[in-house]
Amino acid sequence: MSEHVSSLKLYIGIWLALLAGTLLTVVAAGIDLGPFNAVVALTIATIKATLVVLFFMHVKYTHEKLTKVVIVSALFWLAILLALSMADYTTRLWT
Amino acid sequence: MHNSSTATVNHEAHENPALLHHFATEQQQRDAASLGMWVFLATEIMFFGGMFCAYLIYRYWYFGDFGAGSQSLSVVLGGTNTAVLICSSLTVALSVRAAQLGKSTTVVVCLFLTMLLGLVFLGIKGVEYHDKFVEHHVPGASFHFPGHIPAHPDVPINQQHAQIFFSLYFIMTGLHALHMIIGIGLFAVITYYAMRKRYGPHYYTPVEIAGLYWHFVDIIWIYLFPLLYLIDRHK
Numbered sequence: 164m165s166e167h168v169s170s171l172k173l174y175i176g177i178w179l180a181l182l183a184g185t186l187l188t189v190v191a192a193g194i195d196l197g198p199f200n201a202v203v204a205l206t207i208a209t210i211k212a213t214l215v216v217l218f219f220m221h222v223k224y225t226h227e228k229l230t231k232v233v234i235v236s237a238l239f240w241l242a243i244l245l246a247l248s249m250a251d252y253t254t255r256l257w258t
Numbered sequence: 259m260h261n262s263s264t265a266t267v268n269h270e271a272h273e274n275p276a277l278l279h280h281f282a283t284e285q286q287q288r289d290a291a292s293l294g295m296w297v298f299l300a301t302e303i304m305f306f307g308g309m310f311c312a313y314l315i316y317r318y319w320y321f322g323d324f325g326a327g328s329q330s331l332s333v334v335l336g337g338t339n340t341a342v343l344i345c346s347s348l349t350v351a352l353s354v355r356a357a358q359l360g361k362s363t364t365v366v367v368c369l370f371l372t373m374l375l376g377l378v379f380l381g382i383k384g385v386e387y388h389d390k391f392v393e394h395h396v397p398g399a400s401f402h403f404p405g406h407i408p409a410h411p412d413v414p415i416n417q418q419h420a421q422i423f424f425s426l427y428f429i430m431t432g433l434h435a436l437h438m439i440i441g442i443g444l445f446a447v448i449t450y451y452a453m454r455k456r457y458g459p460h461y462y463t464p465v466e467i468a469g470l471y472w473h474f475v476d477i478i479w480i481y482l483f484p485l486l487y488l489i490d491r492h493k
Contacts, residue, residue, distance in 0.1 A: 166285065166288065166358060168355060168358045168359060169351075169355065171352075171355070174348060174351050174352060174355065175348075177348075177351075178344065178345070178347075178348040181344045181347075182341060182344055185337065185340045185341060185344065185483075188483070188484050188488065189333060189337055189488065192333075192484070192488035192489075192491040192492065193491055193492055194492055195492040195493075196492075200489075200490075200492065201489070204484035204485075204488060204489075205481075205484070207484070208480050208481050208483075208484055211477075211480045212477045212480050212481070215347060215473050215476060215477055215480070216473075216477070218351075219347055219348075219350070219351045219469075219473045220469075220470055220473050220474075221292075221466075225289070225292070226285065226289055227289040227290075227292065227293055229293050230289075230292060230293050230296050233293065233296045233297055233300050234296060234300070236300065237299070237300035237303045237304070238303070240303075240304065240307075241303055241304065241307045244304070244307050244308070244311055245307070245310070245311055245314060248311050248314070248315060249314060249315070249318070252315050252318060252319070253318065
């Protein structure tokens with residue numbers, strides 16, 4: 164058995180970090196940061212998602228490089244979808 | 259990448275009946291299964307991505323109406339559900355760990371806790387949906403959402419635009435809830451086999467794969483919570 168087994172302490176730590184992130188995002192939403200409210204909320208969400216992917220989904224310890232290629236490709240295609248759609252909709256009123 | 263001689267193949271195959279003949283090692287079999295699941299999750303990212311894109315476009319167009327719609331949702335219920343889902347992700351991770359270590363009772367306990375937390379999530383979601391029906395916030399003929407746009411007391415809420423917010427709310431949380439129901443179904447089957455001690459250090463692929471799916475559904479909610487519940491809260 165060569166599969167990596169994470170320690171209980173690591174799992175509890177990630178769990179606490181995710182709960183703290185949830186609390187932080189609720190508190191941050193109540194503070195007026197102007198346009199940065201969305202930036203802060205999405206940054207916290209992305210940090211939480213990254214913790215889940217790396218540690219709960221074991222991507223940090225995977226031997227299979229193709230798994231990482233699949234994840235990066237999926238995110239890249241998602242970025243194309245969002246970026247090009249918004250590039251269209253945000254510039255329609257330009258004259 | 260995985261060094262394997264015929265000798266080790268036969269050796270492992272002899273030791274582990276779960277090792278299929280077209281894989282050289284247990285490790286290779288696990289990596290292949292997990293890669294396949296990640297390819298499926300990539301399609302799920304595009305599936306939910308389309309809805310996130312629609313949300314982004316309409317939030318940009320109907321900025322204030324989306325803020326008003328968001329403020330009508332319960333942060334307490336949404337926040338509690340986020341915590342419940344994070345706890346369920348921990349129990350899934352611990353069930354995989356228990357399987358890796360051969361602790362078959364812990365696997366079953368953690369899987370039961372996961373299904374329980376999943377049902378708690380769906381129950382709270384049901385309470386939220388019920389509130390929305392009672393308040394006439396469900397898009398359709400009886401839709402009624404009076405009030406003004408956050409920080410603009412002189413601008414009334416546009417009923418059509420607000421219905422688009424609530425349509426996206428119900429579609430996105432509804433499809434998320436459907437994924438949760440499927441996940442609980444998967445875990446019900448896996449728990450059945452875990453009780454029969456099918457999983458251990460040499461074979462726990464179904465626990466790991468269903469776990470990947472469950473964590474993915476958790477990640478979707480991690481984005482849904484701030485986008486649907488927490489916009490324009492300070493106004």
